[in-house]
Amino acid sequence: xxxxxxxxxxxxxxxxxxxxxxxxxxxxxxxxxxxxxxxxxxxxxxxxxxxxxxxxxxxxxxxxxxxxxxxxxxxxxxxxxxxxxxxxxxxxxxxxxxxxxxxxxxxxxx
Amino acid sequence: xxxxxxxxxxxxxxxxxxxxxxxxxxxxxxxxxxxxxxxxxxxxxxxxxxxxxxxxxxxxxxxxxxxxxxxxxxxxxxxxxxxxxxxxxxxxxxxxxxxxxxxxxxxxxxxxxx
Numbered sequence: 001x002x003x004x005x006x007x008x009x010x011x012x013x014x015x016x017x018x019x020x021x022x023x024x025x026x027x028x029x030x031x032x033x034x035x036x037x038x039x040x041x042x043x044x045x046x047x048x049x050x051x052x053x054x055x056x057x058x059x060x061x062x063x064x065x066x067x068x069x070x071x072x073x074x075x076x077x078x079x080x081x082x083x084x085x086x087x088x089x090x091x092x093x094x095x096x097x098x099x100x101x102x103x104x105x106x107x108x109x110x
Numbered sequence: 111x112x113x114x115x116x117x118x119x120x121x122x123x124x125x126x127x128x129x130x131x132x133x134x135x136x137x138x139x140x141x142x143x144x145x146x147x148x149x150x151x152x153x154x155x156x157x158x159x160x161x162x163x164x165x166x167x168x169x170x171x172x173x174x175x176x177x178x179x180x181x182x183x184x185x186x187x188x189x190x191x192x193x194x195x196x197x198x199x200x201x202x203x204x205x206x207x208x209x210x211x212x213x214x215x216x217x218x219x220x221x222x223x224x
Binding site for chain 1: 141143145151152153154155158202206210211212213214215216217218
């Protein structure tokens with residue numbers, strides 16, 4: 001079992017719709033959870049982090065965490081073509097190592 | 111956030127040679143991390159580098175193949191030794207923000223081994 005699992009996609013959504021990205025993890029000891037966005041040929045950039053159960057909102061982005069189910073998700077409201085990228089879920093292992101999922105490719109079409 | 115500079119940004123290397131990648135941070139950081147991203151794949155942690163001690167390698171990575179230096183709190187190098195085409199990847203240097211554990215990444219070094 002992979003430590004962090006994501007559906008590779010592509011997830012295709014129309015412009016203006018809500019994109020829902022999901023991630024599961026295997027280590028119940030993981031404390032912090034991160035979503036990164038990576039455009040083709042670029043390095044990952046942090047979108048959001050979350051470490052408490054529930055929802056955390058930042059602009060058009062909402063991260064959701066359910067530690068009991070070992071599940072974290074990212075919702076993108078009012079999706080724009082500029083949101084088209086690969087979204088990487090990352091979880092902490094131990095003190096501060098980040099382990100990444102394989103990423104979900106999102107395509108927002110006009 | 112930290113500003114992280116990596117050199118070289120890209121290189122084409124011959125099989126059997128070695129290449130050293132440099133990572134410079136604009137502030138002092140305790141831990142630096144080296145990741146590899148193979149074509150079409152996600153990021154895999156190679157090792158964690160602390161200043162003043164030997165790097166800690168992840169399963170599947172060894173010091174002879176990926177020696178790391180960390181001479182001070184703002185600089186680190188990763189060497190890819192005796193390269194083969196399978197080492198063609200993007201190598202990323204990263205540092206943690208020290209507050210909530212998020213990592214910031216350099217722009218990466220794209221290696222192509224022929």
